[in-house]
Amino acid sequence: MPNGLRTHYEVLGVPPSASGEDIRQAYRGLAREYHPDLNPEDPKAHERMAQLNEAFETLSDPLKRTQYDGTLGLTREDADPSGFVKRPSVVQARLVQRHRVHRTPIYAMAFRSVGGQMITSGFDNEVLQWDRDLAKVEKRYPLEGGAVSSLAALSDGFLAAGSTEQTVSAWRQSEAGTQFWRHHPPEWSVAVAACPDGSCVALGTVGKEARILDARTGRDRFLLRGHKDSVTAVAFSGDGRTLATGSADATVRLWNARTGTQVRGIERIRSTVTAIAFHPDGSRVAVAAVDRSIRVFDTRTSGLLTTFFGHERPIETLAFHPRGWLLASGSRDGTVGLWNIDRGLGHGRIEASHQAVMTVGFHPEGRFMVAGGLDKILRVWRLGGANT
Structure with a gap:
């Protein structure tokens, strides 16, 4: 079975209902924690930072975020009380x-x-x-x-x-x-x-x-x-x-x-x-x-x-x-x-x-x-x- 896509929300550790400020704060905290300069011995640091940057770039832009939510089939009603995205069934x-x-x-x-x-x-x-x-x-x-x-x-x-x-x-x-x-x-x-x-x-x-x-x-x-x-x-x-x-x-x-x-x-x-x-x-x-x-x-x-x-x-x-x-x-x-x-x-x-x-x-x-x-x-x- 294909590996499920890790959503940008999951990368930043925020729910789909997160505000713009929530997204910015999450990104700043994770960037400080995982920046390659602070983790020179971690071979995956650059990859992890690139994922954070991509997630932030998409979710901090209202137009890109709307388009991205559409690719997930996501609406505000799709978030359950715990804040997790309801995923479509996979092929x-x-x-x-x-x-x-x-x-x-x-x-x-x-x-x-x-x-x-x-x-x-x-x-x-x-x-x-x-x-x-x-x-x-x-x-x-x-x-x-x-x-x-x-x-x-x-x-x-x-x-x-x-x-x-x-x-x-x-x-x-x-x-x-x-x-x-x-x-x-x-x-x-x-x-x-x-x-x-x-x-x-x-x-x-x-x-x-x-x-x-x-x-x-x-x-x-x-x-x-x-x-x-x-x-x-x-x-x-x-x-x-x-x-x-x-x-x-x-x-x-x-x-x-x-x-x-x-x-x-x-x-x-x-x-x-x-x-x-x-x-x-x-x-x-x-x-x-x-x-x-x-x-x-x-x-x-x-x-x-x-x-x-x-x-x-x-x-x-x-x-x-x-x-x-x-x-x-x-x-x-x-x-x-x-x-x-x-x-x-x-x-x-x-x-x-x-x-x-x-x-x-x-x-x-x-x-x-x-x-x-x-x-x-x-x-x-x-x-x-x-x-x-």
């Missing part, structure tokens, strides 16, 4: 497999919609195809050149894509063999996404623009302009018709991937975008940012639906459960967060690794969640509880 996640088969850090994964076969890729550009039980590797595909950071699982193979500085590479593996190309955009690429249907590859650059390339030839299809700073994240909707681009300008733009025209813009993100994921039906998009927030927006209106906080370091990856109600996030703090987007509640964090989690995904049937990252270990959890 059950039981670790069932740990695979040490990748030789290098794991950066990408994808599942075939039919059959549920998983493919994963490491930093050494070796793509692994797994059996349907996610128990063993069936095939290995060593790819030459480039660096894979995005995968799309196709019915007859896969599309892999990645970038290194001023080179974007793609590999299309099928029964006929492997097609490979390199593209050299005028600006450095910082984000790459493979289209789910295998027809195109999107990339974001430091030059404030994104591009959509033909997956078979590497030729430009569309040049997407509109951001005011580097494009730091790109993601396709499940049907491949919409591309989302996130930027250091703290906005997300939605594009028609078939025509290259902008559909709408999304603001109210406040910091550089680090990861994006579409809801399975395309009605919502989740956006992670440098401030360690996750915001969920309505793709039809650009309206903000809910905001989540809980990770201690930046978020690298997001993925929706096939049924759309649950969102998973992987962070540089080594945890996987689980969030109920329908109710706006945080279910908890799984302490997955002592190193960054770089990719997370769900089996198409929703029974398993998988995560990989810098420690080279692929972890598989069996999910239980309502709606799984």
Whole structure:
């Protein structure tokens, strides 16, 4: 079962009904007690102080506190007489497999919609195809050149894509063999996404623009302009018709991937975008940012639906459960967060690794969640509880 999130109220030792002055006094007292300068021999002093600072920064700001209370599903009536928060029931996640088969850090994964076969890729550009039980590797595909950071699982193979500085590479593996190309955009690429249907590859650059390339030839299809700073994240909707681009300008733009025209813009993100994921039906998009927030927006209106906080370091990856109600996030703090987007509640964090989690995904049937990252270990959890 995931470890429950320790709330900011619990970090400061105050009830949810605490006044602003109560919060300030609690912070001052704990800061004097746990400051690293006063505890030079305590290896966790800096981490503990960072938690105190984050809790105080959020709860001392009325707007941030209101948003944070919303992520807990908290109202003033939710505090019992003893002052403790009533927690939502958590999703059950039981670790069932740990695979040490990748030789290098794991950066990408994808599942075939039919059959549920998983493919994963490491930093050494070796793509692994797994059996349907996610128990063993069936095939290995060593790819030459480039660096894979995005995968799309196709019915007859896969599309892999990645970038290194001023080179974007793609590999299309099928029964006929492997097609490979390199593209050299005028600006450095910082984000790459493979289209789910295998027809195109999107990339974001430091030059404030994104591009959509033909997956078979590497030729430009569309040049997407509109951001005011580097494009730091790109993601396709499940049907491949919409591309989302996130930027250091703290906005997300939605594009028609078939025509290259902008559909709408999304603001109210406040910091550089680090990861994006579409809801399975395309009605919502989740956006992670440098401030360690996750915001969920309505793709039809650009309206903000809910905001989540809980990770201690930046978020690298997001993925929706096939049924759309649950969102998973992987962070540089080594945890996987689980969030109920329908109710706006945080279910908890799984302490997955002592190193960054770089990719997370769900089996198409929703029974398993998988995560990989810098420690080279692929972890598989069996999910239980309502709606799984």
